[in-house]
Amino acid sequence: MALLSSLRKRFRRDRVKLQLDDIQGLILRSRPEPYVGIHAMLHVDDASGGRDLLGRLAEHVPSAEDWTNEMESWVGVAISHEGLKALGLPEESLSSFPLPFRQGMAARAEMLRDFGENAPETWEEPFKPGTLHIALTIFAADEAARDKAVGKAMAELERSSGVTLVATHEFGADEDAENPFGFRDAIAQPNIAGSGVDPLPGDGPAIAAGEFILGENSETGQPLGVPQPPELGRNGTYVVLRKYNSRVGAFNDFLREHAESEEAQHLLAAKMVGRWRSGAPLILSPDHDDEDLGADPERNNDFTFRDDPKGLLCPYSSHIRRLNPRDSSMTILTDVNIKRIIRRPSTFGPKWTSDVTAADDGKDARGLFFIFISARAYDTIEFLQQEWINRGNFIDLGGELDPIVGLHEEPGTFTIPDEPARRRVNGVTTFNRLRGGEYMFMPSISALKWIAKGEWVGS
Numbered sequence: 001m002a003l004l005s006s007l008r009k010r011f012r013r014d015r016v017k018l019q020l021d022d023i024q025g026l027i028l029r030s031r032p033e034p035y036v037g038i039h040a041m042l043h044v045d046d047a048s049g050g051r052d053l054l055g056r057l058a059e060h061v062p063s064a065e066d067w068t069n070e071m072e073s074w075v076g077v078a079i080s081h082e083g084l085k086a087l088g089l090p091e092e093s094l095s096s097f098p099l100p101f102r103q104g105m106a107a108r109a110e111m112l113r114d115f116g117e118n119a120p121e122t123w124e125e126p127f128k129p130g131t132l133h134i135a136l137t138i139f140a141a142d143e144a145a146r147d148k149a150v151g152k153a154m155a156e157l158e159r160s161s162g163v164t165l166v167a168t169h170e171f172g173a174d175e176d177a178e179n180p181f182g183f184r185d186a187i188a189q190p191n192i193a194g195s196g197v198d199p200l201p202g203d204g205p206a207i208a209a210g211e212f213i214l215g216e217n218s219e220t221g222q223p224l225g226v227p228q229p230p231e232l233g234r235n236g237t238y239v240v241l242r243k244y245n246s247r248v249g250a251f252n253d254f255l256r257e258h259a260e261s262e263e264a265q266h267l268l269a270a271k272m273v274g275r276w277r278s279g280a281p282l283i284l285s286p287d288h289d290d291e292d293l294g295a296d297p298e299r300n301n302d303f304t305f306r307d308d309p310k311g312l313l314c315p316y317s318s319h320i321r322r323l324n325p326r327d328s329s330m331t332i333l334t335d336v337n338i339k340r341i342i343r344r345p346s347t348f349g350p351k352w353t354s355d356v357t358a359a360d361d362g363k364d365a366r367g368l369f370f371i372f373i374s375a376r377a378y379d380t381i382e383f384l385q386q387e388w389i390n391r392g393n394f395i396d397l398g399g400e401l402d403p404i405v406g407l408h409e410e411p412g413t414f415t416i417p418d419e420p421a422r423r424r425v426n427g428v429t430t431f432n433r434l435r436g437g438e439y440m441f442m443p444s445i446s447a448l449k450w451i452a453k454g455e456w457v458g459s
Helices: 002-010 047-058 081-086 099-103 106-112 143-159 248-258 262-273 319-323 377-389 445-453
Strands: 035-044 073-079 134-140 163-173 237-246 346-348 367-374 412-416 423-428 432-442
Touching: 035 047, 035 081, 035 143, 035 346, 047 073, 047 081, 047 134, 047 143, 047 163, 047 445, 073 143, 081 099, 081 432, 099 106, 099 377, 099 432, 106 377, 134 143, 163 367, 237 377, 248 262, 248 423, 262 319, 262 412, 319 377, 367 377, 367 432
Parallel strands: none
Antiparallel strands: 035 134, 035 163, 073 134, 073 432, 163 346, 237 367, 237 432, 346 367, 412 423
């Protein structure tokens, strides 16, 4: 619970300017460490039955009003556009959502560069177009708390009719909060103006709340488009959900192929990610891992790239420098603030060990649900996929892709700046394969109840 303790110390209720009592708690509440949980995917067969269930679930969704308090578990609910249709929302409401959300993730494959082995036709059944209507996510501090929350949710499902449970997927990680490749995850998060939380060192200036919460002013000084009526859209947000199977063995083999010693393998992995496995950033500890630094939220994100203009400490093409360039010099300029995201990733499968090989990939399901929250979620993920992940033009690296999450249809290269000459490591492959995903809308607490009532029906 280190993250929660840190938040509690920095929370100032007198500085809150958001309607916390109407915002789903999952948006602002960081997951615990360690954490466990479950994703449940539902399909609505009958509109009235679906609305009835949504009303029942709304009673179990905590708001952000007490988001720094101790909680055994908490629930988040998000709905796809096909789900809103299935719930019977009026056309004027359905058409008020952004085009990418209305089309759904599979239909945006070209914009997302989801080709080849990541193409929608290869996705798992729960993510086939039109299947996932409601996503229910439960985070918990331990298995007992998770099981208790799941029992309550399933009891509500059993009391309702017209809704099918399509799939469930458990996830979790220990106190190290590692992703499938053994790296501490979800460290850097944006500081949201009006949330009442003092920033951590390295968080940078507060970002306008409207970049994350619909109806609030964005970085432009005005709110982004809000789905109509306001009762539906205000205090909601958008969610990108993408499930990846991680080829941990292939990644380990790659490191062994290009670095002889275990120490050199750890360094190469850190260069590719931009952090050591403990979470310590290369910028602050370029030569060795520092577990105390990695575990310290007051220090592990307190850096910029200002003093590393050549990428000698942290390569330009490393995963964290691509996805959050901070003050890096970029050939293709963009406003980094409007590309910041709230990340809620969830890892599944066995904990990383160095002895796993490519021959082991597929024996145990390993991977993560890449989940992020933003009022610009669809523009952001499509930009990230097109430019920062699957191209290198913005950092003068041409066609070089993100070494961790890029789709390498052919073996690629990872460039490590050095003096007198840079080093190019060849043979990078797709280490995370997309198995499905969807664009979702996370309504406010009041909007969940508004949908459940269905007062527009028959009007």
